[in-house]
Amino acid sequence: MIFFIELLVSFFLVVGAFFAMAGSIGSYRLPDFFSRLHGPTKSTTLGVGSMAIASAIYFSFHGPGISFHEVLITLFLFITAPVSAHFLAKAALHQRLHQNPTEPKTRQHTAD
Amino acid sequence: MINHLIVGPLLLPLFMGTMIILNTNQPIARRRILGLFSCLAVLVITIILLFQSVDGPIQTYVLGDWPTPFGIVMVLDRLSAMMLCITALLALICLAYAARGTDRQGKNFHALFQFQLLGINGAFLTGDIFNLFVFFEIMLLSSYGLVLHGGGGLRTRAGMHYVMLNLVGSSIFLVGVGILYAVLGTLNMADLAVRMAQAPAENAALLQAAGLILFAVFALKAALLPLCFWLPDAYGFTSAPVAALFAIMTKVGVYVILRVYCLIFSNFAGVGAGLLNTWLLPAALITLAAGAAGVAGSRDLRRITAYLVIMSVGTLLAVIGTFQREAIAAAIVYLPHTTFMTAAMFLVADLIGRQRPDAGTGLVPDRPVGQPTLLGLLFLTAAVAIGGLPPLSGFVAKVMMLTTVKDSAGAPWIWGLVLGGGLLTLIALGRTGSVIFWKLLPADDTETARKTAHAPVPVHAPADVFPAAVLLVISPLLVIFGGMITEFAFAAADHVINPVHYIEAVLGPDRSLPLLLSSGGE
Amino acid sequence: MLSIAIPVAFALLTAAQLLNLYRLLKGPTLLDRILALDTMYIDAIAMFILTGVYFRSAVYFEAALIIAVMGFIGTVATSKFLMRGDILE
Amino acid sequence: MTLALIPLLPLLGAFIPCIFHNRNLNAVSAGLIAAISLILLLLQVPQVFTGDMPVYTRDWIPAIGLSFAFRVSGFGFLFALLVLGIGLLIVLYARYYIAKEDPMGRFYTYLLFFMGSMLGIVLSENLLLLMVFWELTSISSFLLIGFWRHRADARQGAFMALVITGGGGFAMLAGFILLGHIAGSFELTAVLAAKETVHAHPLYPVTLILILAGAFTKSAQFPFQFWLPHAMAAPTPVSAFLHSATMVKAGVFLLALMVPVLGGSTLWFTIVTTTGLITLVFAAYMAMFKDDLKGLLAYSTVSHLGLITLLLGIGTPMAVVAAVFHIFNHAAFKAGLFLLAGIIDHETGTRDIQRLSGLKKAMPVTAVLTLIGCGGMAGVPLFNGFLSKEMFLAETLAPGLTGAWSWILPVGAVLAAVFAVAYSIRMLVGVFWGKPAQDLPRSPHEPPVGMTLSPAFLMAVCVLVGIFPAFFAGPLVHAGAGAILGPDMPAFHMAVWHGFNMALVLSMVALAGGAVFYRYRHRLFDAHVWCSRYLDGKTLFESLVSRMVQAGNHVIRFLENGSLQRYLFVFISATLVLGAIPFAVSKTPLLGTVAATPLDPVTLIMGLILIIGAVATVKTHRNRILSIIMLSTVGLVVALAFTRFSAPDLALTQISVEVVTIILLMMALHLLPPTTPKESSKARRRRDGLLAVLAGGGAAALAMAILTRPYDTISDFFLAYSVPGGGGTNVVNVILVDFRGFDTMGEITVLAIAGLIIYALLHGFERHAPDTDEMGRPWTKDRFPMILVNITRPLLPLALLFSAYIFLRGHNDPGGGFIAGLITATVLTLQYIASGIVWTRPRFHFDNHVIMALGLILALGTGLTSWALNYPFLTSTYEYFKLPLIGKFEIASAMAFDMGVFLVVVGSVMLMLVKLGSINSEDARTVSTSVLVEENLEKETH
Amino acid sequence: MEWLVSACFGVMIACGVYLVLRARTFPVILGLTLMGYAVNLFLFLTGRLHTNLPDIISGSQTQYADPLPQALVLTAIVIGFAMIAFVVVLSLRALGELDTDHVDGHKENPPS
Amino acid sequence: MPAYRKSPIPGNRWLPHPLMTLVLVIIWLLLVNTITFGHLLLGTLLGIAIPWFTNRFWPERPKIAKPFLLFRFFCITFLTDVIVANITVVRLFLQPDISRLRPRFLEIPLDTQDPMVITILASVISLTPGTVSAEVSDDRQTLIVHGLDVADEALAIQTIKTRYEAPLKEIFSC
Numbered sequence A: 001m002i003f004f005i006e007l008l009v010s011f012f013l014v015v016g017a018f019f020a021m022a023g024s025i026g027s028y029r030l031p032d033f034f035s036r037l038h039g040p041t042k043s044t045t046l047g048v049g050s051m052a053i054a055s056a057i058y059f060s061f062h063g064p065g066i067s068f069h070e071v072l073i074t075l076f077l078f079i080t081a082p083v084s085a086h087f088l089a090k091a092a093l094h095q096r097l098h099q100n101p102t103e104p105k106t107r108q109h110t111a112d
Numbered sequence B: 001m002i003n004h005l006i007v008g009p010l011l012l013p014l015f016m017g018t019m020i021i022l023n024t025n026q027p028i029a030r031r032r033i034l035g036l037f038s039c040l041a042v043l044v045i046t047i048i049l050l051f052q053s054v055d056g057p058i059q060t061y062v063l064g065d066w067p068t069p070f071g072i073v074m075v076l077d078r079l080s081a082m083m084l085c086i087t088a089l090l091a092l093i094c095l096a097y098a099a100r101g102t103d104r105q106g107k108n109f110h111a112l113f114q115f116q117l118l119g120i121n122g123a124f125l126t127g128d129i130f131n132l133f134v135f136f137e138i139m140l141l142s143s144y145g146l147v148l149h150g151g152g153g154l155r156t157r158a159g160m161h162y163v164m165l166n167l168v169g170s171s172i173f174l175v176g177v178g179i180l181y182a183v184l185g186t187l188n189m190a191d192l193a194v195r196m197a198q199a200p201a202e203n204a205a206l207l208q209a210a211g212l213i214l215f216a217v218f219a220l221k222a223a224l225l226p227l228c229f230w231l232p233d234a235y236g237f238t239s240a241p242v243a244a245l246f247a248i249m250t251k252v253g254v255y256v257i258l259r260v261y262c263l264i265f266s267n268f269a270g271v272g273a274g275l276l277n278t279w280l281l282p283a284a285l286i287t288l289a290a291g292a293a294g295v296a297g298s299r300d301l302r303r304i305t306a307y308l309v310i311m312s313v314g315t316l317l318a319v320i321g322t323f324q325r326e327a328i329a330a331a332i333v334y335l336p337h338t339t340f341m342t343a344a345m346f347l348v349a350d351l352i353g354r355q356r357p358d359a360g361t362g363l364v365p366d367r368p369v370g371q372p373t374l375l376g377l378l379f380l381t382a383a384v385a386i387g388g389l390p391p392l393s394g395f396v397a398k399v400m401m402l403t404t405v406k407d408s409a410g411a412p413w414i415w416g417l418v419l420g421g422g423l424l425t426l427i428a429l430g431r432t433g434s435v436i437f438w439k440l441l442p443a444d445d446t447e448t449a450r451k452t453a454h455a456p457v458p459v460h461a462p463a464d465v466f467p468a469a470v471l472l473v474i475s476p477l478l479v480i481f482g483g484m485i486t487e488f489a490f491a492a493a494d495h496v497i498n499p500v501h502y503i504e505a506v507l508g509p510d511r512s513l514p515l516l517l518s519s520g521g522e
Numbered sequence C: 001m002l003s004i005a006i007p008v009a010f011a012l013l014t015a016a017q018l019l020n021l022y023r024l025l026k027g028p029t030l031l032d033r034i035l036a037l038d039t040m041y042i043d044a045i046a047m048f049i050l051t052g053v054y055f056r057s058a059v060y061f062e063a064a065l066i067i068a069v070m071g072f073i074g075t076v077a078t079s080k081f082l083m084r085g086d087i088l089e
Numbered sequence D: 001m002t003l004a005l006i007p008l009l010p011l012l013g014a015f016i017p018c019i020f021h022n023r024n025l026n027a028v029s030a031g032l033i034a035a036i037s038l039i040l041l042l043l044q045v046p047q048v049f050t051g052d053m054p055v056y057t058r059d060w061i062p063a064i065g066l067s068f069a070f071r072v073s074g075f076g077f078l079f080a081l082l083v084l085g086i087g088l089l090i091v092l093y094a095r096y097y098i099a100k101e102d103p104m105g106r107f108y109t110y111l112l113f114f115m116g117s118m119l120g121i122v123l124s125e126n127l128l129l130l131m132v133f134w135e136l137t138s139i140s141s142f143l144l145i146g147f148w149r150h151r152a153d154a155r156q157g158a159f160m161a162l163v164i165t166g167g168g169g170f171a172m173l174a175g176f177i178l179l180g181h182i183a184g185s186f187e188l189t190a191v192l193a194a195k196e197t198v199h200a201h202p203l204y205p206v207t208l209i210l211i212l213a214g215a216f217t218k219s220a221q222f223p224f225q226f227w228l229p230h231a232m233a234a235p236t237p238v239s240a241f242l243h244s245a246t247m248v249k250a251g252v253f254l255l256a257l258m259v260p261v262l263g264g265s266t267l268w269f270t271i272v273t274t275t276g277l278i279t280l281v282f283a284a285y286m287a288m289f290k291d292d293l294k295g296l297l298a299y300s301t302v303s304h305l306g307l308i309t310l311l312l313g314i315g316t317p318m319a320v321v322a323a324v325f326h327i328f329n330h331a332a333f334k335a336g337l338f339l340l341a342g343i344i345d346h347e348t349g350t351r352d353i354q355r356l357s358g359l360k361k362a363m364p365v366t367a368v369l370t371l372i373g374c375g376g377m378a379g380v381p382l383f384n385g386f387l388s389k390e391m392f393l394a395e396t397l398a399p400g401l402t403g404a405w406s407w408i409l410p411v412g413a414v415l416a417a418v419f420a421v422a423y424s425i426r427m428l429v430g431v432f433w434g435k436p437a438q439d440l441p442r443s444p445h446e447p448p449v450g451m452t453l454s455p456a457f458l459m460a461v462c463v464l465v466g467i468f469p470a471f472f473a474g475p476l477v478h479a480g481a482g483a484i485l486g487p488d489m490p491a492f493h494m495a496v497w498h499g500f501n502m503a504l505v506l507s508m509v510a511l512a513g514g515a516v517f518y519r520y521r522h523r524l525f526d527a528h529v530w531c532s533r534y535l536d537g538k539t540l541f542e543s544l545v546s547r548m549v550q551a552g553n554h555v556i557r558f559l560e561n562g563s564l565q566r567y568l569f570v571f572i573s574a575t576l577v578l579g580a581i582p583f584a585v586s587k588t589p590l591l592g593t594v595a596a597t598p599l600d601p602v603t604l605i606m607g608l609i610l611i612i613g614a615v616a617t618v619k620t621h622r623n624r625i626l627s628i629i630m631l632s633t634v635g636l637v638v639a640l641a642f643t644r645f646s647a648p649d650l651a652l653t654q655i656s657v658e659v660v661t662i663i664l665l666m667m668a669l670h671l672l673p674p675t676t677p678k679e680s681s682k683a684r685r686r687r688d689g690l691l692a693v694l695a696g697g698g699a700a701a702l703a704m705a706i707l708t709r710p711y712d713t714i715s716d717f718f719l720a721y722s723v724p725g726g727g728g729t730n731v732v733n734v735i736l737v738d739f740r741g742f743d744t745m746g747e748i749t750v751l752a753i754a755g756l757i758i759y760a761l762l763h764g765f766e767r768h769a770p771d772t773d774e775m776g777r778p779w780t781k782d783r784f785p786m787i788l789v790n791i792t793r794p795l796l797p798l799a800l801l802f803s804a805y806i807f808l809r810g811h812n813d814p815g816g817g818f819i820a821g822l823i824t825a826t827v828l829t830l831q832y833i834a835s836g837i838v839w840t841r842p843r844f845h846f847d848n849h850v851i852m853a854l855g856l857i858l859a860l861g862t863g864l865t866s867w868a869l870n871y872p873f874l875t876s877t878y879e880y881f882k883l884p885l886i887g888k889f890e891i892a893s894a895m896a897f898d899m900g901v902f903l904v905v906v907g908s909v910m911l912m913l914v915k916l917g918s919i920n921s922e923d924a925r926t927v928s929t930s931v932l933v934e935e936n937l938e939k940e941t942h
Numbered sequence E: 001m002e003w004l005v006s007a008c009f010g011v012m013i014a015c016g017v018y019l020v021l022r023a024r025t026f027p028v029i030l031g032l033t034l035m036g037y038a039v040n041l042f043l044f045l046t047g048r049l050h051t052n053l054p055d056i057i058s059g060s061q062t063q064y065a066d067p068l069p070q071a072l073v074l075t076a077i078v079i080g081f082a083m084i085a086f087v088v089v090l091s092l093r094a095l096g097e098l099d100t101d102h103v104d105g106h107k108e109n110p111p112s
Numbered sequence F: 001m002p003a004y005r006k007s008p009i010p011g012n013r014w015l016p017h018p019l020m021t022l023v024l025v026i027i028w029l030l031l032v033n034t035i036t037f038g039h040l041l042l043g044t045l046l047g048i049a050i051p052w053f054t055n056r057f058w059p060e061r062p063k064i065a066k067p068f069l070l071f072r073f074f075c076i077t078f079l080t081d082v083i084v085a086n087i088t089v090v091r092l093f094l095q096p097d098i099s100r101l102r103p104r105f106l107e108i109p110l111d112t113q114d115p116m117v118i119t120i121l122a123s124v125i126s127l128t129p130g131t132v133s134a135e136v137s138d139d140r141q142t143l144i145v146h147g148l149d150v151a152d153e154a155l156a157i158q159t160i161k162t163r164y165e166a167p168l169k170e171i172f173s174c
């Protein structure tokens, strides 16, 4: 295989994986839910997109013909990830607005 | 020439069940007709198959035309033909009973009934252990639906226990099948038998474990102690025609035990040989004893009948547990008798209970039933048959069982428990009969009676009583044609106890050769 | 080149999954856990893609796409459960 | 065949009286049937009296040795004659006795049924056939005794009779089977000839005891005597029949029948003689104190049966002759006495000896007849009982008896005879002599002639036999005893006067002693009251039965305590133990020889995540939604594992199923409590935890055992034939839709059934969901968030396209109908989540039932097409086509099958979800019922 | 590798068993689901562990994973899903009929 | 709940949704990863059949007034912003002192009430620099956005409005 192609694939793979991990680091480190939300929504999505591109390049040069279908994954994630995030944020907002001062017993289970 | 009739008892209920689904929003009469027609047609087919099997060899039907052991195969030997026939007849009768109103108590009764039939028939026919799992699931899931049909707290609770136990059972079944495949590399039961016979010694424990794990599952289905506790509530609280139909369900467990442990773990099966020879008999005897205790200790006719089902399973498996040809023949004679008669008792109990507005089927005095002579006669016939008193079928079966097991090591125990259990049954049913029919309350004797004193007691139409009567008529017929039936039973037992026949029919003579050699010829 | 890149990518993704697991177990709120699970799904997609490249096999593509679809639906359903209780109404 | 008809006529004709509503017709028809039977019996006289034995045999169930075989031996003839003769008399008598308000037809039906059963016993040639009739008498007597069903004593009496005699029957059945087994045949002729074989067999004692148990219970021998007096609750004609010629006589019949094969051993002698003696004396003693006429007669019957038993126990030829003779005599006088007691009861309204008095004025004929009967019963000379009793006394003195027996027997016999005289006098004198009673329920007078006819006939027999025994009874007794004894038959002569001998002395002692006892009876009564408390078998029986019921109840309540947790615990433990046993017992190693594959860190960490997820599911299980989320992790990692180990199809399926499952769980959770209370005790949690750890350990060991073993599989066939045979490169899919298509057929049936049941369970089921979440927060008012709504719109066609893609490629690449179906169902679900049922349902307006059904039909139809080409069900075919421009493409029949799968999946999953979603919403329920759907959409559109 | 997979299977079974033995319907259902996952995994294991040998017949591949267990697992997954769906609904129905989610219908919590 | 209305887009009974058909054909070709006439035909078939079936589910369809602008917006503005935004965000995640972040909510007044435009806008915001859209007010007048590190609130709002809302409004001509 052409070295350049391999380099390109390697680059996209590592960068993608790095972004994915960065997203998780974000969710690991950040102090509150709304901030944590940013990591998976943006970084992880982009990371996976990057890896999909790597795959597309790889298979275009390895398979029987050009391979673009990985783009569909990226496309789909780009459509859905913001909606997921929006939904989670919405739920969090809703819960924050209606925070009950006297928390029932079960709360202790929820928050370790 | 392919005998497509063999899959008739499967495809017909499946098709008709589907047709019934399509008629979900139509008047119920249409679903009833479809269901009854299906049962009738299946009955005709199974009778033809039964007659074919009497003289003919074991027949096979290879689905998809793939060579065995790769494709799934249906196997029709004498035993499975008989089981099919019993099921079809019972189903027709129960459905006729249910069509008098039970089917209106909930949704989708008729479709579920057909699928129930499909599942049971499949379990009898299939020659593939994983396919057996699939049919078990069809059978169980339909039975869940039927058990719960009509609703109500007690019924739902009992149904839930039944469901959850069997769901765990299904998981365990898969583990058992998995081990067999993982070691022997096949799923076809005949092929499993052949490979079992050739399995090296280092796989012995694993294969035996598979066999015993499967036994736990089958024992649950058959309601063998200590796995029978779900039964009294489930059968006692469900609707009568369903309980009656379920008289065959425990027999599916018995059938499968007979099949699997006389084929895959037969006496010629090398490392798996005679796996249950030491286990089955004691378990069955304890079951029989526990069933007898339940019969003696219950205070409701339906529960008594449910325990009678447990007793009959104990009896059957105790006799089968000797693993002798003659004893198995006796079990084959006993099986239709006990199935039909316990089913009949469920229906009779329902007929009685509906005419006792306060007590139902409970053993407490109530006002007289509306049709004492009719119901008394039905009850008496069922009681005599179940109690093993002559001249009805229970007697013949009992004599045959006692005669055939007399040389086995467990004979004294079997004799003692079968006869003692019979006596307890007699006592319990005698007591039941005298309380229900003879120990009457005047119409205004008690508080509750006064309340319902003017509630009209429903009078059973001939069509209500007919199904139960037909079931009961089977008993004397089994005696009158006892000669033919016992002859058939011996022939059927031949097929069961000698796995070579089965293997030869499924895999051809070449593959059965190793087993034949290991068994030292025939 | 790829023989280095792929293990590195695997290591990064696995580390990401561990971090997700931490958040999943730690919470503190239910939404944090749902978010962590959603991230696990998406990282799983990445793992599928990477596996496909590693094995030079195209059979993992559909699995990746289906995880994307199912993960989305799962997250939406769970969030709606928290907000409305009723998922289908 | 004539032979067989004798018992069969009454049996099969039993229903005939029942069909008439006229009392005379009832009686006439019954009488006619009995008479025909009698005539058929009498036709056998020439043969029987010349010593021949007519036999009729037909095979019935050879497998168990049951044949349809009858014989008329002299003994059987004697019995049959009694049964039919007395039976006819009773038919006549009952016509007058049974009250108008009682169902006479039913009475005669039972009676004929009973008669036939009894005839069957005495005429059977096959032991098992005899058993059949034996138990029939138990059943029919149960019905007869309980004829007056409203009376508690009748019910209890009937029940007791059934249990005791039926239970004895079970023992006898066991004995018969053993006997037949030892003798090698169930044919009576063969069995009776097998004395040596039987006696030599180790099972002889068991056999003997079992058979005796049957005979003794039936004949009410000690200690089973107590049921008989309570059977007196039956109508008197029944009692007369049961206690003279039938039922109880069946026991002694059987004893006599068995003498040639079982008799002659010490064991036989000891058991039978002892039992007979105790019964004889004890019952005679009890009879003295009975105020009820029938009670007195009942104990007398028991006592006389003891006498016969004793004779058969002694077993000498003359004893057998005496026994046969006494059977005949007792039948005659006892039947007559019962009928007379019935007359007294009928005419005075009471049977209480204390109340009755001086009836001889009002009822002279009855008095005379009773006198004859009592004479026979007491053994007074010139009445028939005297003759056989004297023979009996003579036998007790037989020189063959040694040791203690030599004096116990005669003493006991005399004592019993004394009591017999005493109670006979009491019956006669107490009722007919003395001052006429004043306060009787009815004013006494003679009964109708028809009613007197029967007892009169019987009493005539008593007198005639008593005076001319050789003429009237000689041939019968000769034939009867001869049939039992065969060549051992002694020469004897029956006459009133045998000369002065020891037996006569004893007879006289008895008569005198009896008179004395009667004179001083009041003193005895006082003593009796004290000891009778301990002698009531009925109380004992009832307490036994109720204790048995209680014990049974305890057992089942202990075993079946209604706790699912316990059942599951038992089930899982049992499985675990069963699975462990082979490893514990055998020494084969757990692990095989296949080397382990190397572990990579990624797999290790994903495995750890799975383990942590599973444990977390348990840890968090009280907080249910949290637990669901943990469970999702497990599902996800399992899907990853499938991918890791070369199963992409499984990964696709697992992940799809998992999400749908989670959605289902959450939908249920909305209505269920959000948390699980902490209610198990610590001990239980530890116990469950231990079982869980053991089960998990066992499971892991099992997996290791498998993974380290080599195996040889049939799968190579699938790999080899997938393309050439099934036309697909995705072997897993080809297995599913082709090689093992039948499994898939079943699998989609399961799905459809689940849909049906869920529909049935939730139909009409409504439940209100909580108004707030578990923390008390209100639900958001934004039911259908705009952004989601707008995203799901374009997503639907895209996902459907994807679904089509997955479907079409399934045969050759990962995918297939099932996964495609799940994708379609979930994206449709997404529409429901986004826009609600009310909006979505009309837009996806197909009836889910119909979709499911069509799927099943499509799969079924695909399978059936192969029938047309004479191939088995589900035989597949495929063809490659080449079209210009399009190129090569394949059409496989399996695709149509897969389409069926697709439809079933979509239909059933949608059915489940929509039904589940409609539980707490009335609007949704309304719109879900398909009839309204189109209208709704129309309304919205305009 | 075999050790790890076996351990995973064992832990899932253990957790499933523990949950199945609980007194409320919901944990029991969770347990059944978990057991279902575990058993499917086991059934899959009967074909042993294979890396990168998917059962798609192609000219370049000479070895394949055992396809039969995979087919069995697919069937088992579907059946298991049907069962879980049913039992979920049953638990609701039982709640409606018995007014409690206790598996034995007990309304009052027995003291622990 | 959006009201159902007749399709505002040209199309007839047999081809209710030409644009969707085109998109589906393209996606089909992407999925199968080959371009042959057979697949083009199959894709077209599906592209016609699926909208025909799903027509009822998508009653209100966006009108794309300026397709070219759409292309430019997504392929240039959006894509670069996503990449830049991610690098920024990753920097924030990895910075040693996480407490230096200035997370806050922004309330963005909306100039358009078209649901589709709001949806796309919200999505775009979520994928680009440090913002996640959290809620649309009931009256569709404001979009609440969470910013991860907001220095100047007004500036951030202004950027979003000019950089994303304006072009989107133009593309969908509302």
Ligand code: NA
Binding pocket: C037, C038, C041, C070, C071, C072, C073, C074, C075, C076
């Ligand atoms: Na998710």
Ligand code: NA
Binding pocket: D352, D353, D354, D355, D356, D357, D429, D430, D431
């Ligand atoms: Na008196």
